Amino acid sequence: MESQRNILLIGLLFVSFLLWQQWQVDNAPQPVAHTHTSVAPSTVADAHSSDVPSADSALPEVTTNSKELITVTTDLLEIKIDPMGGDIVYSALLAHKLEENGDDPFILLEQTNDIYYVAQSGLIGRDGIDSSRSGRAHFDSTSREYTLAADQDTLNVPLTYVAANGVTYTKMFTLYRGKYNVNVDYNINNTSSEQLQVQMYGQIKHSIKKSESSMMMPTYRGAAFSTADTRYEKYSFDDMVDTNLDKSTLGGWAAMLQHYFVSAWVPPENDKNIIFSSVSAGGLANIGFRGALYDIAPGSEQTLNAQFYVGPKDQESLSEISDSLNLVVDYGFLWWLAVPIYKLLMFFQSLVTNWGIAIILITLTVRGALYPLTKAQYTSMAKMRNLQPKLAEMKERLGDDRQKMGQAMMELYKKEKVNPMGGCLPILLQMPIFIALYWVLLESVELRHAPFMLWITDLSVQDPYYVMPILMGISMFVMQKMQPMAPTMDPMQVKMMQWMPVIFTVFFLWFPAGLVLYWLVGNLVAITQQKIIYAGLEKKGLK
Template sequence: MDDQNRNMILAIVLSALVILGWTLLFPPEEATMTDDQVSETSAPANPATAPAPPGSTNAPQDGSPAAVAVDAPRIEIDTPALSGSISLIGGRIDELALKNYHVEVDESSPLVELLNPVASDRPYYALFGWAPGGDLAYEDVPGAQTPWQVVEGETLSPGNPVTLEWDNGNGLVFRRTISVDEDYMFTVDQSVLNSTGNAVRLAPYGTVARHGDMDLAGFFILHEGVVRMSDGELQELDYDDLPDLDQIAREGGPADVIEVIEDGWIGFTDKYWMTTLIPTPGTSFTSVAKFVPGGEIYQTEARLPTLEVAPGETGSTSLRLFAGAKEWETILNYQEQGIDGFVDSIDWGWFFFLTKPIFVALHWLNGVIGNMGWAIIVLTLGIKALLLPLAYKSYVSMAKMKELQPEMEKMKEKAGDDRQKLQQGMMELYKKNKVNPAAGCLPILLQIPIFFSLYKVIFVTLELRHAPWLLWIDDLSAPDPSSILNLFGLLPWGTPDPSSFLAILSLGVLPILLGISMWLQQKLNPAPADATQAMIFAWMPWVFMFMLGQFASGLVLYWIANNTITFTQQYAIMRSQGYKPDLLGNILGSFRRNKDAK
């Protein structure tokens, strides 16, 4: 086996192993329950049922927080991007749908629901309040079951905030003003008027809580769970990590608490959506991620510094809540307004130095062209143009290698079984003709990180979700919906469920074109003389076709465009060097060899 073919096979095998690894799924493990307590400056351990003595204004009337949530009066939320409501029991933001996003490609499908009340199947909500300090008790501060009254505003919308009020009956009057912009940012301003005659200490907080099992994508390349920024350091925690961290804290170890000095934020991120607490930039706070008892509750908190409010004075604080879609432009705009590292809430992965510029280029091309599919093709052209100098050297070297093929065959005959003599002769031949046998595999190896980065971009960025190309490709983030099993829709039956093993046989048009493009590119070169090498090369296009068959259409489209451009480049460059590939002869020759083998 000569060096060129050995390196080529090695590159292909490495590529196959990498791509096969990406297809593995690792569903999150089910978490276990633990306990937690409340300190002077912490939020309630269970935000759905904040501790309160029976009979107090903080306690649910029938002992059921779910029943209270169902019957609670509400304030409507209506913005260009959001619809939902705020419960006046606890003043929690717990009902939110995204107006611009549907569950399916069909716009008649339901809107994506981000937040849900405690009484729903998957409770997910934001709660704000005060933790008592000094001589105050829980019934003296507003909590999860506090009955707020509306004093200003009717419907929460951009430019129309609402103000809630609660009088604890013991000299403290609490106010909460909630405002929202045209995108996904809420601002919650809280204040307390002290008329008790004594100084009081209390600590404001914000909580985002999720109950029960998460409905996750479950791909190992995607982070779903806690995401937070703490003074410039990004941290990601999976949901199944939180119970373990909580247990460590109970055994005397460090809890998952970070003291943020100046800038930070914390919340939960899904594949495309996020709910994040954001204290005012430049202020300190305590960032907490934990798992609490009483119904499998995952919780993030932003605990603000304790305030001491003198008699007759008013203490105030402010906290923002991002609840919406991870749109790159929107998040980048918030970052430019002072939220440190907010764009890193998008999961760019280890190859962020590639995924970020690739996405920015795709986003810009999509804005110019108006179609993400054509943007992928134009991006492929740009990538190939950048790699052209290296590709040129590679293809020139390959052309020279083909010219040396007759001499190499003579060397093999003369050397016989003396492998050392053959290798020495070949090295001298390469050196004499200035040929680098490893040059042929370099472009293939460079494609691996680019391929992975584009896969990451297509998989995690919202802008590719439900993005159409043409004809039947109406979602570039999903596999090709056509199938050879029903002759691409001509036969009157459906296709296997995507989660079933049979789905790998359900090849669409794009994966088949991918296999053909790889096969044609392979035929630019004469088949290896060695039977094992020939068999490996013969099967490789079809193995890749099935491996990539259930990948996102956008990724398969990139690979087809890449193969087509590579084929054109290689053909033109090799002809310019005096080597004229016998493409038709190679194709017919492969058919004859297959026939003879049978």
């Protein structure tokens, strides 16, 4: 009886958690953004913040199919650079396919009728060449095609611009074998007789899109940023519409997120930067940074730089760029539990090279660790069942006197050494583990298109034939039959218990196959454990 109530409890808790998550996405009041009030050092130029080409700027005339674009290809990336401003207007992730078993790569940055998503960078300030006042610089390149050769680990793509005063600006893109980050350097050779004052900026422009999440897949699409005070904070499109960001910080980063993938500008961690955002009336959102203001004396050179990441939410790669950028893999409030689960999952995967088997091993590990508590749970349930006749006699003798009934029950529990709450602890421990694993399976890009066996070719999406959810429902039904309802149980509660396997099966039809696998294997382990524990209890005279 207690076990059935626990199953009902965990089901209601988890469904309530999912409903709360979706309500947060759709209806929760958005946090009010507060402008940073500290005075920025002189090395940060706030006076020229309006110089950054805003989201209101007209869309570039150059499209991703234009012959004028510069195409750069490495082992992992294909990007296209617009010579007007040197913006990255297209990125294809060659190691990640758009569809399972497909040939087309996943495209992150692009300009189409449906979405506008580009990474822009430039120089602003008094002598900037990319400001809203001066317009964008048009760079020259010696080639329209750059490819990382088999014997190369680094690929440099130099773009040059010579201003009217003779100053030479070289914008260097550096890409690396096995990496998704692009290093962007501005080298300014001041051959003029005047001192120059410039400031680098980088921003990501994105069409404002509605969230595509659902109750079972509450994924996030929008912006995020990091400052010295706040290591990671989401800043949704609604937040951006309400209030423009303007935060002074040492280091920091600005990013656009979607399920499994991220693009981010990461300025130098020792520079004072401004993290900003803006929104256009036409439905474009910007988030980015303005870097430190540099004075460049006549006859001298200065290099300004930042890193741009465009790729999957790979925690190891993200951590190499910034110690907080890996937080874009958002495990929610149970991150402290999800991180070790993720590491354990990765460890098992390194041993068996099959994500489904790794999930099974995680399940066995969790169930094995909780076995002492599970045994205590079933022992407590058996003792409670054996006390039912005494409790029924007590209720008949004491009638409706709740105070005396409560005192008598506590004395009986103490005498028989029974903890009436003993059956709840394993469930309460399993619930956060289940939610943490849910977020690990939902957020880990490693599981995207990861096969298991037979018809399960992608553990990150639902079972296409609903076989595992049905098997999971059958396993719940078997567990239910192994624990008969008490005669004194409320009839309405009995009906709810009888329908629980059906209700769970319906919910799990849309869950990621990896999560259903975890639950199914967990049920099978629980059935086995019950058999073993019950056999031991019967030897002790406890039915």
